[in-house]
Amino acid sequence: MFKMKPLQRSLAALALTAILPLAVLAQGKEPVKVGLVSSKSGVFAQQGEEVIRAVQFAIDEANAKGGVDGRKVEVQIADDEGTPDAGRRVAEKLARDGHNLLIGAIPSSISLALAQNLDRWDAAYFIVASKSDKLTGDTCKPRSFRTNHSDAMDLAMIGEWVKGFKEKSFAVLAADYVWGRDSGESFKKAVEAQGKTVPLSLYVPLGTKDFSPYIAQLKASNVEAIWVAEVGRDAIAFVKQAQEFGLIPAKRLIGHALIQNFMVSATDKALDGTVGTTGYTPEIDFPRNKAFVTAWKARFNRPPTDNEGQAYNGAQVMFEGVKKAGSVKPADISKALRGAQLDTIYGSVTMRAQDNQLVLPNYVGRVKTVDGVLRPVIEQRFEPSLTPAPSPLCKM
DSSP states (O other): OOOOOHHHHHHHHHHHHHHSOHHHHTTTSOOEEEEEEEOSSSTTHHHHHHHHHHHHHHHHHHHHTTOBTTBOEEEEEEEOTTSHHHHHHHHHHHHHTTOOEEEOOOSHHHHHHHHTTHHHHTOEEEESSOOOGGGGTTTOOTTEEEOSOOHHHHHHHHHHHGGGOOOSEEEEEEESSHHHHHHHHHHHHHHHTTTOEEEEEEEEOTTOOOOHHHHHHHHHSOOSEEEEEOOHHHHHHHHHHHHHTTHHHHSEEEESSOSOHHHHHHTTTTTTTOEEEOSOOTTOOSHHHHHHHHHHHHHHSSOOOHHHHHHHHHHHHHHHHHHHHTSOOHHHHHHHHTTOEEEETTEEEEEETTTTEEEOOEEEEEEEEETTEEEEEEEEEEOGGGSOOOOTTOOO
């Protein structure tokens, strides 16, 4: 019987190792356990559906390539019902069951509730949609990372953008919760700094179905344009009623997170031509985004939406943290990501160490028809250098 010499055995072992799938080589490594907390019900359900789809896509894509850092990615999904109480409850269960890399909530109120409990749950949290400045301000946490644009980033861009506005007077219509109030008050400040006026600010309770009293006030006002910061089904109801009652096109709407794909699709052509902030569109010209868009189209036969792009980006940042840490422990991942330079669908960007804010370029878009589909398209890009300095209230 032929016996292999020690050197031959070593070479044979190396050859075998080279052809083994990564998944086999990774046996014994702890899996990456993701707790996907988003809205399957409630006012944010449509956005939640998109976020869940995109994070699941990122997980499937990673596993098809042998996992993250040679680790299989596992996920558990829970419905936060669009409320902080439900979000906190389901996130805690996921974290305590071991799925302690949390991602996916839409409203800032839920993200704020989750961020305060991360140490207690031994979890880390990746914010993909919530914009409140508090998340990277006075309530910032070392294990909480925002991978989308903050209110402050949007409004810094708006401060530049409004210099080109022809209108002199504006009204605000915003959702009456943390993000909406932040948006409306910040816009008012930015506009007034340009010597323009905001004589009317209306804050509408979440879940409002009848916007006619607010539309009547807006129509009766002498303002030339309206800053709209509404969310989910509320935004859809407002836009439909605004068109029905003639507010559109009589007054120009300017949107903060208004011209999202699902809102455009749900309101026929009411938002055609509307300008506003946009967090992501498929046109972003970087190699990782091109690869993402190609893979997404191959699976879904359409380009990704804004919510899907931002959620996918958040999942990729999480995975980069696992790779950099060589660990699935939230504390290790959090340490590895602070101040890290990351290759993303937005290009090479920095996770700012002072507040765990991903410093991104920002965009203004307009709703247009592309390949027969009405959707937001980027018109202006603002450099990451425009991002405001970290809040002195953030104490890591």
